[in-house]
Amino acid sequence: MSVQEIEKRWQKRWFEERIFEAESGGKEKFFITVPYPYLNGNLHVGHTRTFVIGDVLARYNRMMGYNVLFPMAFHVTGTPLVGLSELIRNRDERTIKVYNDLHKIPKDILFDLNTPEKLVNYFKKESEIALSDMGCSIDWRRKFTTMDPPYKKFIRWQFGKLKSKGLIARGLHPVRWCPNCKNPVEDHDLLRGEGANILDYTLIKFSLDGYIIPCATLRPETVFGATNLWVNPAVTYLIAKIGEEEWMIGERAFEKLSHTDKHPEKIGEIEGRDLIGRYAKNPMNEEEVIVLPATFVDPTEGSGIVMSVPAHAPYDYLALRDLKEGRCDYDLTEEISDLILKIEPIKLIDLPGYGDFPALTVIDELKVKDQMDPKAEKATKIVYKREFHDGILNDVTRRYEGYKVSEVKEIITKEMLKEGKADIFHELSEPVTCRCGTECVVKLVEDQWFLTYSKKEWKDEVLDCLSSMKIIPEEYRKEFENKVDWLKDKACARRRGLGTRLPWDKDWLIESLADSTIYMAYYILSKYINEGRIKEEELDDQFFDYVLLGIGEQKSDLHKEIRNEFEYWYPVDLRSSGKDLVPNHLLFFLFHHVAIFPRRYWPRAIAVNGFVSLEGEKMSKSRGPLFTMREAIDEYGADVTRFYILGNSEHIQDADWRSSRVKDAKRALERFYGLAEDIIQRSKVSRESGKDLSRRDRWILHRMQVRIKEARAAMENIQTRRALQNAFYLILNDIKWYRKRGENPKVLLDVLDLWVRLLAPFIPHICEEIWSRMNGGPQNFISLARYPEVDEGKIDHSIEIEEDLLRDTIEDIREILAVTKIEPKKIVIYTAPEWKRDIYKTALKLKVKGALDMGSLMRTAIKDHANTRRISNFAKKMVREVELMGQAEVKILANSPVDEFETMKKAEDFISYEFGCEVSVFDAEFSKYDPAKKSDAAMPLRPAIYVE
């Protein structure tokens, strides 16, 4: 039977027996969710990671005895499906190629996917099949899409709640905007620039001969240190009428401002070089500053004209120095050149340890050459960060003297805005390109509905929620806190696409990330809706209030039942997701939960994982490369795919899908399967009992306990790689050794019993197959068996140390033979004498007590042994050696009695068989044969070896 056939068989059995359909009640519950997939393509191996991690955790917790709910649904709202169906309808060549070649959709089917609804239906079916074929233990009775009418009612209820709590507002609001599509863009509408933020620059209004020269800056406080302005002499600037003012700005700034409420009107042009040498007035201190040329000025950024603060901005310092030292070729008059030489930086921020001019200090530190040196960027970031956190304003800033930079920014900006000395200018933090290929801008939308995420009280509740949550990996907690701090108000409705209309303003559709924040709660209801037990008409606000919040009276027993089920499953115990969703979805997930639900229903944990690349390249649904889940399953099978992805990396590390290594994984699983079959067969014919345990048997049983302990600890921390390392590879090694030493098939069957259960969450199909053969039939599923527990009674460190002694000694002999190239006729092994073992043990015990030093060790040793000199030399060595060991290891060694001589003596035959020659073992003190005087070298756990 092929791997795929075995997998199909078990998937069918699981489905028929409905073992993953979770009902409330009874055992303690575990509610795990992963983000539902967006249905604009087939699932690929990149998705596999998040889904499979979710599934492994669901399976693990199920085997740990929890009642596990692992549901799934589909995300379809927004514009991507509308756009995609249009492209398919128009037979857009590139789209057809991408979906035919990469997503593997046959053309006849593809051409028919010409409406959003058909796309949803097609990808919904394909995704469900792919996830089932991957072995995901999902309760499919709860599936839905975000455009289902009942779901829309749930969203309308939620938005009504948010609005009544004052968390939704309307007004002029900046959004990321595609000028071609004439629509706000969200992360999944983009070709690049996902995660780009909208930055608020302060546009400081310098004035020159009646014109306004606006200079954009993120550091408005530095205006007090402006020594000059920079223009790019090669650029033509526009003169634009804005309200009553006339501004000089770059062309791109003009375009950007036209998407705001400024409505600029072009009335003229001026060459950058014609501004050089003229004077502009600083609005904050009325100082006149000269306009100078600089090549670093990017006409597409900000207004295209920059204020220069050389004391605190490395670029400004460098440009000024370049001018002074005549390194630029601008053809300046002698008068201007003289003036330039006189310009001195003006220090306005005190920063301890950074000298007179922090910009210069960092420039020197990084050895930045000039304004075109790429290191100037890094220098800028360093100065910005240091000054922001530790800088204090000095008397140059007049009434702001004594303020910290971090606290004064907002104050200065507010005052400048109030006095008409500045404006706000929105810029994207990085270039953003729409799916249609157009460069996006920031648009100020009038009457935009937005969520007021910037509200302090709302943020405080989210931080409160975070502080009581488990974040895995824990290092990501800071990341979450920072993201909460920085989160700004966010547009939550748009004009086009699929989705739910705002309940109070039907012209607007709720944006597609905003409708995906608390949908985990809907999984409880969707079962009743899908089963037809509750009708769409019943889903009014009173219904949601009652079942989700317990507000109001129950209208029927069914409503009470649903309420009970909700109370049983909620809150979400774990949300597991890719790290790309940290700055958006996962944040909104928290914000909306704290806004809607009482504290006891706030999420308990979030786990974050990295991506999967394909042969070292980033996968992309719209450009390739792409390897679909379907292809992976057809080629390698689900278990191999799962095993590879989970074992390749863990936490936020990225995994890389390399077919050569996937093939290695496939072979490893085939070996595992073969070994399991062999063990089962042998145990059937063996006459040995599994009761009379030899030392070797106790060794392998002990080793299994160690692996179980490690695998469980790894799983509790979602370290899939570490878990598989222990549950698969290390056990495989142990079994190899055990079989070499002589196996008891009955014991090996017990080991296999533990082994398959350890592996079942990772490679469930193959484990079900093995389990069914071990337990005489398919009626009892390993998916529902108990995960192995550590049996303390089977832990025996002495045996492990002794077996390690033997293994290490054989390794040492092998090395000696390899180095000396001797064909051995006789091997003699000398184990350490009693006095050495005594001192070693004493050293260990002292270390456990934290009292290990030469003095204490000697005092104890001299009492028992006479020869002080040899004791002293040896004791020195032991102090050094034991000092370096970890406390846990020392504890085990100190408390586990080991008989070195007996262990080695009993293994004489075994070693002899290994090397094909005679082997003798002696205690070094009583050796009858020691021609090379090797026995002196015998150390505790490190016998001396002599080869003839």
Ligand SMILES: [Zn+2]
């Ligand atoms: Zn567009």
